[in-house]
Amino acid sequence: MSDFPHTPPRYSATFTPAINAEIRRAAASGIYDIRGGGTKRHLPHFDDLLFLGASISRYPLEGYREKCATDVWLGTRFAKKPIHLDIPVTIAGMSFGALSGPAKEALGRGASAAGTSTTTGDGGMTEEERGHSQTLVYQYLPSRYGMNPDDLRRADAIEVVVGQGAKPGGGGMLLGQKISDRVAMMRNLPKGIDQRSACRHPDWTGPDDLEIKIMEIREITDWEKPIYVKVGGARPYYDTALAVKAGADVVVLDGMQGGTAATQDVFIEHVGMPILACIPLAVKALQDLGMHRKVQLIVSGGIRTGADVAKAMALGADAVAIGTAALVALGDNDPKWEGEYQKLQTTADAYDDWHEGKDPAGITTQDPELFKRFDPILGGRRLKNYLKVMTLEAQTIARACGKNHLHNLEPEDLCSLTIEAAAMAGVPLAGTSWIPGRNGGY
């Protein structure tokens, strides 16, 4: 033995323990990793932006006295019956099948109590959801599971789903263990099979067809319902422009932090763009067409707090949507189930095998025994509380910026902490007037 100290073990920055573990898992199983949720990698995000607040040149509003409105109209372009929401935080589409019936009921209860909308998903419209949702958006998906004109007409808005942030260009998957009798019946499929949702719509391709498809849906619903078009964060400038051209009332833009019930990990982590990079491009498309605020923009993907809401709106969004955060509010990944998570070889706040149907919290499952752990009334109350807190937080920031409506927030209220965020969000690096990629500034 030498008296010289040993070189300490050094992990590779390329072949990290996590990477090596995945190589070993792939080598042992021969199957790619499938999981739920959104990307887990670090990305430029709303945390990289700060509000400047009021100063001599801007005066603030009194927090407990002066009003800061939060309501939003959606679908004012063509629909005879646009939607009016009390708050600009909506619940994103999540399917019955991926979620249990009681979980869908809780989403409806919480959203309605907070004065906002919830959204169906790939499994069709359930009575739990319709019955408990004051405002329900009905998704029109490539699979068309459960699609029917009666549900189109009893929806409050219709969302034509072209893509989602977790997997732009990808379809859906619901593995056999979650295909219960009820799920199978709603999807016209045998029980227990792995159910695939197509990545493309079966009866249209391209923006010209989409325009005709939207017109057909409007005709079927007598031009009453707002028509949303949802796209994943891939080419937000062109997707937004084409959705507007096709006749959308509302564009829903989902960044890569947005969750999914199940898809390949490689898809979640390596396809799409962070929402921070998407919003300014979509807003620019709307502005270039003279349609900003006329066609409303809802953004999603990693919205967690009222600060995120305010930042998204300052960048030009009209509203936001939450999915993963709503599930956490209901009780998903709660440490109180840690013992159960350990049995599944995971831990609270990291559980993402939603597709396996073994969710200890009883939310992303079709197991009636696990349902019993979830109280939809209590879950709805928790979601309402969370939505209220987000709204109060956003109002707090807006008042500090001197705004009497969340929609009055603007990019000039923001600065960036990093060069990447400054470039993506199009707001100056803190302490400078520099926006990388734009002329001028320093």
Added chain:
Amino acid sequence: MQTFDLGKEGLRALNSSLHALKGQTNMTAWEVVNPKGAHAIAAGVDADVDITVRGSTGYYCAGMNKLATIRIKGSAGPGVAENMMSGTVIIDGNASQYAGATGRGGLLVVKGNASSRCGVSMKGIDIVVHGSIGHMSAFMAQSGNLVVLGDAGDALGDSLYEARLFVRGSVKSLGADCIEKEMRPEHYAILEDLLKRGEADHLAKPREFKRYGSARKLYNFNIDNASAY
């Protein structure tokens, strides 16, 4: 007979009038003239009425139809009778791509040929095509019956589930997990009924058809089938 001049009165007025028929019984016969290839003609009808369109139609004629019998005295554009729930749609001419897409019930009859993706993702609809069908027809077809008196193009029934496909002529190729299956007595009975209701019983007999369906090998992910995905 109610006659509606689409060229003069417009699509919105037509569909609004047809939607208002739900629950009514005294105006059951309609004729639409001057369709001129308009899209979404008679989309979303929910009434037991008989509608005859005198001419060819654009996209999505009879989309999501419930209960109505809709006759197209011409050819139909893409997505005719898409997501039909019930009722009958009869096309005298040809049908473009996606005919009967995602249809959940009812009967679609094409007296000419149907283009690609006929019956794509069908979910219970019955389709009878007197002529031939194009490539990728019955892709991901879930349930229902597709009857083809002529030939089928490439990749018939790719990734299909429980739909039954009956083809009298040649099949250029079968898609992933689609195989020829035995014709049993119940299948002859289904065919006999569909040929009759599809106004084709004078053109073909059940014993002239072959049946195709799912091998059910791709129903659950298996790494050994990776080359088929």
